[in-house]
Amino acid sequence: LSPDTNSKTDSWDQNWDEETPSWFDSETTTRTINSVVKNKRYTTYECFNSSDEEQRQNVIQEIIQTESSYLDDLRLVQKAFINPMKKSDVISEKDIDIIFVNWDDLVTVSLSFNKAFTVRWKNTAGRSIHMISDILCQQYTSIYEILQFAVPWIGIVEQKRLTKYPLLIKNLLSYTPKEHPDYQNTLDALQVATTLCEQVNEAVRQQDNTDKLEWMQRHIHCDNLAEPLIFNSLTNTLGPRKLLHMGLLHKAKSKKEIIAFLLSDFLLLTAASKPIGATTSLMNFEQTLLNSNCTMYKEHYFFQPMFLSEVKVRVERDSETGFSISSPKCEISLSANSSNDRNNWLKRMDIAQKHIRDTEKSRSHSNQTKESDNSVVGRVLISVMGGVNLASSDEGNLHSFCEVSLGSQVHRTKTGNSSHPKWNQAMQFRIKSLSEDVLCITVFEKGFFRPNEFLGRVEVKIQSIYEKCGESPVPHVIRLPLQEVSRGEVVLKYSLQLFK
Known part of the structure; x- marks a missing residue:
């Protein structure tokens, strides 16, 4: 399939409302943003006498236009690729979701960013935006943390765009006096943008983690959840989800096999479609599991991943391999293959829970340090x-x-x-x-x-x-x-x- 590049964009716009999901209402927002930028180009010099302020407004306009263009690109991919694929029956909807990983999340976060600009413009006296960097601080993290999960050819474009932002904010900072009320926010935004560049570069080197999460998406059936679970996606508060550990455990009494997956935000217990048996190493375990399918483990009619922020772990003192895991709705007693294996699970869960606590603590105390x-x-x-x-x-x-x-x-x-x-x-x-x-x-x-x-x-x-x-x-x-x-x-x- 290829996009209908000979068609006019206007004809796409006519059919857009029919093809667009209910959550995708970006067209009005994008047009509003474009109108903001267009109008501001004619009023910048009327509103400001300072040469630095004129340059500052130009940088602000470029930031807003960049985000507006990005939202247009998302809509173009939706119209030119995703919708035709869904109608063609050439490729399944499940495969489309794998190709266009987290497209809904990309749109949701981009809409939030653009709407924040729109609200700020509507509530700004005159026709120039005096404060902008507080919005950048609030929005950059949620937008860029999920860009690495887009399709590869979009990822390349976005990597260039991502490296552009520290340069834009440095430029904005150079035209923002230290006594300006937005100066500290601009410093914070520069730090966030620079950090996100480093995080994306690191994420590129973590392809192995991505491959495993995508394997989990294909082979683990997670039904009866309140919302769809996409493994290779952005968590609620911890950034991109990571697979920290996986392995074979057993129920303490019945010795039934449990395939456990420890992720950065939750622990998932599953049952394999066929017995795994004893394995000598994690590599052998992964190879054995490669062609298997798993379903979420059922305990007392409870289907749910166990959020690490709520999990409590208790060591069974009368057993070298036993330990218990409890959450508000479930408790299960498990047995590892060896004492070293148990200690490894306990250590990794403790580190993951500490990271969650430290992240929350850092957020709660950030106001005092900034x-x-x-x-x-x-x-x-x-x-x-x-x-x-x-x-x-x-x-x-x-x-x-x-x-x-x-x-x-x-x-x-x-x-x-x-x-x-x-x-x-x-x-x-x-x-x-x-x-x-x-x-x-x-x-x-x-x-x-x-x-x-x-x-x-x-x-x-x-x-x-x-x-x-x-x-x-x-x-x-x-x-x-x-x-x-x-x-x-x-x-x-x-x-x-x-x-x-």
Whole structure:
């Protein structure tokens, strides 16, 4: 199959609504972004007298246009390749998913990035974007961590694009004065972009891990899950998923074979379609397992991977090879092939769980290390009370949370389980610029095995909070409609305190 390159893009656009899945509504967003960039080219020189600021606006325009073009590329691949393949019956839908790994995730994250730009433009006074790098800090990680899972020929293009971003941000930084309220955010964005380049280069060298995850996708049947499990994908909080260890275990009493897979975010216990038997090495085990199929192991009517953040491991003192693994819904007693094998499993699970704890700890303490106390002029106290009539592409049970950020400071609420969640979570943010700081409120549907789904975003300027409530200690309640979605609102309670 080849794309219909002789057709006009306009004819594709006419059929786009018929062929596009419900989650794919990027056309309006892309056109809005293109309109933003086009209009800003005519207003930059009218709004700014400074030569540096003119150059800074040009760099901002290039960043926005780059992301808009990328979203167009995703749509083009969908129209020219994925949809015709699905209609042709020449290749199965399962094989299409293998070829275009994580395409839904690419689109979801790209849409979130573009919509963040759109919301910022709509809420910016005048026709030039004064603050941009806080969005870059928030969005870069989620976008670029999954690019390595795209098809190889897209990956090459994206590797060039990825190396372009540190250069763009360095250029942006050179035109951003140190006293500019976006200066620290730009420094943070440069660090993130540089780190992501290194991570992608490292990921290229980890093809063996990718091959094993793709084997798992083909040979392990994971039915009855709340959402599809794509092994070779982005985890919810730990970046790209990694296979840390795999091996043969047995149930302690029945001696039934269990094929265990330890991944960076969960432990998966499976049963092979045929006996594996004793193997002398991990290499022999992998060769024996190569032509087998596995299904998730069933324990007391419970089908579910065991999330490492919830798993507890207990060593059986009266056995050299035994240990127990428990989660909130399941407990199973296992036996390894030897004491060394058991110790190896225990060590690897301990390292994986420590990495999860350290990652969460790093996120919770990042606010204290990224901001300088000398530049803080006050603080804003926020209580995220709840959401109202939230929309989701999944008509099932909605697991939503709210992420609130100010610059590089980020806080999240707990997860609610309805379209009208009651979060009732308090948080505070340090203010560096009363006139320029922006409070960003984004609602997501939590993904257990995939990136979170965008459910809307709204921004509130700290200046507007000050104008409404001053420094009164009495909290004000506000109900804000979410932007870039069909429906949904968030309810906040806030108060402001300026330091004398």
